[in-house]
Amino acid sequence: MPLxxxxxxxxxxxxxxxxxxxxxxxxxxxxxWIGLKIDPELLAHLAAGRAIALVSGTNGKTTTTRLTAAxxxxxxxxxxxSFGANMPTGHTSALAKAGSTPYAVxxxxxxxxxxxxxATEPHVVALLNLSRDQLDRxxxxxxxxxxxxxxxxxxxxxxxxxxxxxxxxxWAVTPPSAEPRRADAPPVTWFSAGQRWxxxxxxxxxxxxxxxxxxxxxxxxxxxxxxPEPHWVVEDEGVLDPTxxxxxxxxxxxxxxxxxNAATALAVAATFGVRPTDAVSRLGGxxxxxxxxxxxxxxxxxxxxxxxxxxxxxxxxxxxADDAPTLLSINARDPDGLDTSWLFDVDFAPLRGRQVxxxxxxxxxxxxxxxxxxVPFQHVRTFAEAVAGVPPGRxxxxxxxxxxxxxxxxxxxxx
Numbered sequence: 171m172p173l174x175x176x177x178x179x180x181x182x183x184x185x186x187x188x189x190x191x192x193x194x195x196x197x198x199x200x201x202x203w204i205g206l207k208i209d210p211e212l213l214a215h216l217a218a219g220r221a222i223a224l225v226s227g228t229n230g231k232t233t234t235t236r237l238t239a240a241x242x243x244x245x246x247x248x249x250x251x252s253f254g255a256n257m258p259t260g261h262t263s264a265l266a267k268a269g270s271t272p273y274a275v276x277x278x279x280x281x282x283x284x285x286x287x288x289a290t291e292p293h294v295v296a297l298l299n300l301s302r303d304q305l306d307r308x309x310x311x312x313x314x315x316x317x318x319x320x321x322x323x324x325x326x327x328x329x330x331x332x333x334x335x336x337x338x339x340x341w342a343v344t345p346p347s348a349e350p351r352r353a354d355a356p357p358v359t360w361f362s363a364g365q366r367w368x369x370x371x372x373x374x375x376x377x378x379x380x381x382x383x384x385x386x387x388x389x390x391x392x393x394x395x396x397x398p399e400p401h402w403v404v405e406d407e408g409v410l411d412p413t414x415x416x417x418x419x420x421x422x423x424x425x426x427x428x429x430x431n432a433a434t435a436l437a438v439a440a441t442f443g444v445r446p447t448d449a450v451s452r453l454g455g456x457x458x459x460x461x462x463x464x465x466x467x468x469x470x471x472x473x474x475x476x477x478x479x480x481x482x483x484x485x486x487x488x489x490x491a492d493d494a495p496t497l498l499s500i501n502a503r504d505p506d507g508l509d510t511s512w513l514f515d516v517d518f519a520p521l522r523g524r525q526v527x528x529x530x531x532x533x534x535x536x537x538x539x540x541x542x543x544x545v546p547f548q549h550v551r552t553f554a555e556a557v558a559g560v561p562p563g564r565x566x567x568x569x570x571x572x573x574x575x576x577x578x579x580x581x582x583x584x585x
Contacts, residue, residue, distance in 0.1 A: 175215040178208035182266040198251060202259030205266060213258055216265035217274070217290035220249070223438050224286060226278040226318075227298025227333075229483045231256060233423065233459045234298060234431040235277040240456055241439035241449035242273050249274040254460050257282050258289065273442070280314055284321035287328070294329040294441045295322075296434055300338040301370045301482040302515070304507030311338055311370045318342040326355040331437045334400040335365040337388060341375045341395060361437050362386065362400035363430025366489070367482035369515065402437045409433040409446070417450045422457040424474075425490035461578050468581065470562035475577065479506070479570050481515040487568045488520040494564035496521060497556045498547075499530035499573035506571045510535045518543040527556045530573045553580040 171179070186201030205212045223242065225235045232254045239250040249268030251260045256277040265274060278286045280300070287295065297318065300311050309317065315338040322330065323345055333339045343358055364386070365371075372381050379392025389396035401412040408418040409432065419432045432453050439449045458464040462477045478487040502510050510532050518540055526547040528536050533549055540547050550556045553576075557565065569577055 171215045171218075172209075174209045175212055178205045178212045179216065179266045181205060181208060182212070182263055186263050186267060198253050198255030198260045198263045199257075200259075200263075201266065202255070202262035202264075205262050206259060213262045213265070213286075213289045216262060220265075220272060220274045221442060222274045222276065222290050222292040223442075224276055224278045224283070224290065224292045224295040225298070225434075225438070226280050226283045226295065227339075228280060228301045228303050228480065229486070230298050230427065230431050230434075231277045231279075233428060233456075233462065234296065234434050235275055236456050236459045237432055237435035237453050238296070238438045239275040240452040241435045241444055242275055242442055243452060244439070244444050244448045245442060246273060247271040249276075251276055252460070258286060261286060261290070275438075280318070281309065283318060284324075287321055287325055291325075292328060294331060294438055296331040296438050297333060297339050297343065298434065299333055299336045299365065299482070300342070301367055301480060302512065303480040304509070305512055306507050306509040308507070312373075312375045315339070315342040315375055319344075319346070329356045329359070329441050331359045331361060331434065331441065333365070333434075334360040334362050334398050335386070335388075337371040337381055337390075337395065337397075338375060340398060344395070358398075359402070359437050359441065360398045360400040361402040361430075361433050363404050363433050364426070367485055369481070402433050404429050404433050409436055409450075411436070411440075411446050415446070417446050419450060420454045422454060423459070423463050425486060427486045427489065461574070466581055469557055471557055471560065471565045472563065473557070473565045473567060473581075475574065476566065476568045477571070477574050478568050481512055484516045484568070491566040491568065492564050493524055494566055495525040495527070495560040496566040496568065497527045497529065497550075497553075498536060499528070499553075499567070499569035499577060500533065500536045501531040501570060501573040501576070502535075503531070503572045506573075513539040514542075518545050521545050525560060527559060529553065529556060530569070530576075553577050 182201040182205030185204045189200050239248045242248050249271045251264040256279045261276050319342045332343045374390040376395050377393040379390045403410040408416050436446050464475050466473045476487045478484040502508050527550050528547050529550050
């Protein structure tokens with residue numbers, strides 16, 4: 171690297187280490203921020219010479235990134251932003267901290283994907299899904315798909331691993347008719363992990379026609395856009411690869427959605443030449459992802475933490491949670507988004523019949539939504555009060571970003 175980049179990288183690592191030593195976080199943001207101030211091209215310099223995978227989407231990015239890094243790790247050391255700092259500052263910090271590694275797997279905020287594509291020139295990009303998120307500041311879903319589409323047209327040589335079940339992703343990957351995909355461009359690798367949340371993809375982004383669905387198939391009623399045939403498919407408790415071979419997936423992470431994330435990881439790793447038989451055993455070593463899915467024993471309760479930030483992820487959280495007492499916590503601070511109206515897009519009916527407790531800065535917003543959904547609940551002011559209010563055994567905790575971090579802090583444990 172140029173001398174300026176070497177200095178910037180060294181300062182980035184030092185700043186991140188000081189942040190960790192001072193207990194101010196893991197340093198993922200401050201280290202990269204300072205490094206980029208010294209050398210605005212630092213991310214590009216750090217990315218040069220590495221085979222990089224980018225993972226982006228509204229939901230599942232952090233978990234899929236961890237699983238992909240584990241799978242690609244069959245080949246050698248992998249740099250990754252494992253704590254979820256998914257903007258260029260976090261990418262810069264992760265690569266600087268890792269030093270010289272042949273591979274990197276980076277989670278990318280969906281808004282920043284075009285910028286990170288330009289800086290890193292990745293080997294492959296995995297596109298998971300698109301749905302509404304942080305309504306007060308995030309782009310409308312079709313606008314995000316258009317942003318991705320325009321960026322991918324500018325990078326025709328990049329390999330793409332994409333979700334065949336999400337019409338918005340399929341459209342984003344499909345070049346406009348005026349700019350057809352180049353003949354020498356790598357073919358898209360499609361995976362099918364299912365899509366339980368459909369409410370952001372009833373209207374075709376190409377022509378405005380309606381999207382029809384029957385079983386696992388979907389198609390537009392007004393134009394040729396339709397579900398492509400997937401190469402990687404979740405089947406039962408495993409994954410079918412493009413050869414038709416089935417691989418059992420044994421994870422420590424709950425829910426069918428994480429088998430889908432595992433399928434994505436195997437598909438991405440395969441673009442690096444990793445055989446599924448070599449990668450699949452690595453996936454079972456991932457037990458917690460930045461505290462998500464972590465299980466903690468406290469006062470006779472087995473507490474499991476689940477992060478849910480928008481309607482689609484709450485639907486998946488309900489699927490992952492056991493039929494047990496459940497604490498819901500909602501904040502609306504800056505990282506969460508200030509608009510909580512999305513709560514009315516979530517169907518809380520699956521919680522009927524279990525003990526439900528609510529807390530957080532916006533617990534009353536949640537209370538109104540549960541009243542409308544006819545789900546009985548108890549309001550508690552602290553996490554300790556919630557633990558004391560349930561019998562010994564399992565306690566499921568579902569919270570959005572800052573509420574999740576508040577609860578981790580109350581547990582007084584690094585997960």
